[in-house]
Amino acid sequence: MATAQSQDKRCRLDLELFVLxxxxxxxxxxxxxxxxxxxxxxxxxxxxxxLMEAGSIRRGAVxxxxxxxxxxxxxxxxxxxxxxxxxxxxSPASDIESVLRVAALSTxxxxxxxxxxxxxxxxxxxxxxxxxxxxQELLQAGPSIAGTGAEIYKQMLAQQTVVRLAAEAALLRKLxxxxxxLMQ
Numbered sequence: 001m002a003t004a005q006s007q008d009k010r011c012r013l014d015l016e017l018f019v020l021x022x023x024x025x026x027x028x029x030x031x032x033x034x035x036x037x038x039x040x041x042x043x044x045x046x047x048x049x050x051l052m053e054a055g056s057i058r059r060g061a062v063x064x065x066x067x068x069x070x071x072x073x074x075x076x077x078x079x080x081x082x083x084x085x086x087x088x089x090x091s092p093a094s095d096i097e098s099v100l101r102v103a104a105l106s107t108x109x110x111x112x113x114x115x116x117x118x119x120x121x122x123x124x125x126x127x128x129x130x131x132x133x134x135x136q137e138l139l140q141a142g143p144s145i146a147g148t149g150a151e152i153y154k155q156m157l158a159q160q161t162v163v164r165l166a167a168e169a170a171l172l173r174k175l176x177x178x179x180x181x182l183m184q
Contacts, residue, residue: 012047014087015039016056018101019047020072020080021108023057029067051076084109088116092123094130096168099123103175117176124172131165138162 022028022037030048033039048070051057056076060069072080087102088111099120106116138158147155 012050013083014093014098014101014105015043016047016051017080017084017087018105019044019051020056020076021084021105023070024072024077024080025108028060028069028071029063031065031067054079080109085111088119092119092126094126099172107179113180117179120172120176120179124169124176127165127169127172131162131169134158134165135162 018037019033019039022033027033027036030041030044033044034041048057052059052070054075055073056079057070058073060071062068084102084105088106092099092102103116103120106119107113138155141155
């Protein structure tokens, strides 16, 4: 089982590689990353800084409204080409956004549709199993919500987690099935 630190490194890696792939396709300013890829500036600005520090990207020209474009370096191109497959082969992360980034990154890097679909199905299976396990734990704890305000809140969060994981599993299964249509 992955530790929290290894999960964090994997999520950082998938985000960095996803940003590299987007920059390679011309989505190269923090504004474009936000607008076109729904990545928050709070997430992308540190990623861009790390990528520049690692020599994977460099600052380009300042565009309209002071927006700074970024370009891939040879190091960034090699990194993108060589590292994304490891994410696709690893067990899916527990963070849904990370799973979706890995799937999108893999499609941008021309992974076979069947491989990406299998990755999404594996992520769905993991979420479904986790949801069932947590639901069983809730059933064993008892049918009612009771206790102090903090305990009630904790029980409601546990119920929300069960439902969220089941919904994420359903979404991932649906994406795996519809992937060929989405990738046209």
